[in-house]
Amino acid sequence: xxxxxxxxxxxxxxxxxQSPVNRLGLYANVAFGTAAEIRxxxxxxxxxxxxxxKISTLDSVFPWKPNVLSSTDGTGVFILRNSGDAHFxxxxxxxxxxxxxxKEPYMFTTGNLNNDGRLDFYVVDDHExxxxxxxxxxxxxxxxxxxxxxxxxxxxxxxxxxxxxxYMDLAVADVDVDFATSCARPSNENPLSPHCTFALLRNVVxxxxxxxxxxxxxxxxxxxxxxxxxxQDPWPLATQDQNFQTGEPVHDFAFLDINGDDCLDLxxxxxxxxxxxxxxxxxxxxxxxxx
Amino acid sequence: xxxxRRRLGWQLGGLRVSGQITPVLRVAAEHRGDRIRxxxxxxPTPENRPVxxxxxxxxxxxxxxxxxxxxxxxFRDETARRLVLASVPAGxxxxxxxxxxxxxxxxxxxxxxxxxxxxxxxxxRAALLLLNRNGVLTDASSSKFVAASSSEPAPPAHxxxxxxxxxxxKRDGTADLAIxxxxxxxxxxxxxxxxxxxxxxxxxxQIIGCPRCLRRREGFQCRPSASARLRAVTWIRTAxxxxxxxxTLKPALAKQTQRSGPTRTCC
Numbered sequence: 001x002x003x004x005x006x007x008x009x010x011x012x013x014x015x016x017x018q019s020p021v022n023r024l025g026l027y028a029n030v031a032f033g034t035a036a037e038i039r040x041x042x043x044x045x046x047x048x049x050x051x052x053x054k055i056s057t058l059d060s061v062f063p064w065k066p067n068v069l070s071s072t073d074g075t076g077v078f079i080l081r082n083s084g085d086a087h088f089x090x091x092x093x094x095x096x097x098x099x100x101x102x103k104e105p106y107m108f109t110t111g112n113l114n115n116d117g118r119l120d121f122y123v124v125d126d127h128e129x130x131x132x133x134x135x136x137x138x139x140x141x142x143x144x145x146x147x148x149x150x151x152x153x154x155x156x157x158x159x160x161x162x163x164x165x166x167y168m169d170l171a172v173a174d175v176d177v178d179f180a181t182s183c184a185r186p187s188n189e190n191p192l193s194p195h196c197t198f199a200l201l202r203n204v205v206x207x208x209x210x211x212x213x214x215x216x217x218x219x220x221x222x223x224x225x226x227x228x229x230x231x232q233d234p235w236p237l238a239t240q241d242q243n244f245q246t247g248e249p250v251h252d253f254a255f256l257d258i259n260g261d262d263c264l265d266l267x268x269x270x271x272x273x274x275x276x277x278x279x280x281x282x283x284x285x286x287x288x289x290x291x
Numbered sequence: 292x293x294x295x296r297r298r299l300g301w302q303l304g305g306l307r308v309s310g311q312i313t314p315v316l317r318v319a320a321e322h323r324g325d326r327i328r329x330x331x332x333x334x335p336t337p338e339n340r341p342v343x344x345x346x347x348x349x350x351x352x353x354x355x356x357x358x359x360x361x362x363x364x365x366f367r368d369e370t371a372r373r374l375v376l377a378s379v380p381a382g383x384x385x386x387x388x389x390x391x392x393x394x395x396x397x398x399x400x401x402x403x404x405x406x407x408x409x410x411x412x413x414x415x416r417a418a419l420l421l422l423n424r425n426g427v428l429t430d431a432s433s434s435k436f437v438a439a440s441s442s443e444p445a446p447p448a449h450x451x452x453x454x455x456x457x458x459x460x461k462r463d464g465t466a467d468l469a470i471x472x473x474x475x476x477x478x479x480x481x482x483x484x485x486x487x488x489x490x491x492x493x494x495x496x497q498i499i500g501c502p503r504c505l506r507r508r509e510g511f512q513c514r515p516s517a518s519a520r521l522r523a524v525t526w527i528r529t530a531x532x533x534x535x536x537x538x539t540l541k542p543a544l545a546k547q548t549q550r551s552g553p554t555r556t557c558c
Contacts, residue, residue, distance in 0.1 A: 005469075163363065177388075179410070180411075240362075252388045254390070256391045259373070273383045275368060277369070278367050278373070280365045280367045
């Protein structure tokens, strides 16, 4: 069951999921709800448009199944809309903009990948990850994540402008913390993809244009620019593993400026400890410590 | 010959070129001790002060192979130099989730890592607080989580933490914590007590520093300022009674779930 914990700005918190406040109603139900975010879904900046994006996965629970989603397992990423008085409702399966990824989503993150002012999604699915670009107020364009590193299980995901070019990039950890052998490398007993590693995906939405029937960066066949993936794995092969992709798998990670040079560095919490990676991308990040 | 190097001031000696063009300022005078004489050996009086002939040349850099263009971003592993752990082993095997915030208000970004036993197993572990000390992430975990008062129970030293969120929940200008716990444990909220570090009482590392804005203004010259006092970081847990309603609710997760493929379990 999901909870809304209301803060009163004095350091006290109240469970507002139940009666009499009951902001979620039956939509609080969830089976293995591993992720949730509160976001301004209409990009209007007003508080009454803040919605909730949540995941329900693994089990089929009411009301997602069987009443509403009889044709699926009731798993997916669901978007609950704010009715204007801080109560949240779901518009149903027929409202295609309020349901994403009906497979087995585990984590997700949101952000504006193509700088069009609309909220886009990256969903970490147990099968293959998906990118959902908002194509308008009522629909999304879905893309399969362009990396073998993110196939099968994955974990924490974060969207941020890693290279500082004004477009949001993405990083996905390879450990599924609910999967007991995630820290083991792929083997006969471990169904992880043999390519599974920590992944950095570059935003190429501005350059991956359809030219002569082929996407300029990622190379897939295309008819129009929107056929081309907004993300790219710059190191798609295992032989191209970077130093932050070798060694033990990654539970979680953070991008932060560690050495004060205004470039985002990378801190990883791995199955065998921690790693600090300083961003040395030329020419901006080669000034060294700002001390 | 005097050599002026851009950004680094005056330097006596030969020409040094290291990846950038170094302009050379040639001065027709000699430096002997702390006096300046003309080439004829006369003292520079106001009447015969030498005319310094100055020429400015930009040496032509020797062309070489262009540096390889990286496929995208590049990172260098500086774990050994920039991470100091004390409360956890270097090979810490526990499950980790983390968040970033400037917890002590010094302008440097810090990290909080919440931990538990790996996988869906009941195994509470203590959190790890890494304060950024001039580019070095330094373990400051000890004694950072305390009870709000003597009447409050001490916060749990260990929780089954799965996620951590940083925000100014109390709107007092400090970074607070909300921690989501699994295995039927309630969430925990920690208010950053903030305050100002006290010399002689708090850790010296908390009051010796060089705020980043100061470094920027002074062109990378780090000069600790008397006014550069940093906040102490102490998180206090808010009262537990407000979670009473939650304790009676057993999440739907409290069972093993299974489907095709590998199995995920809950505590």
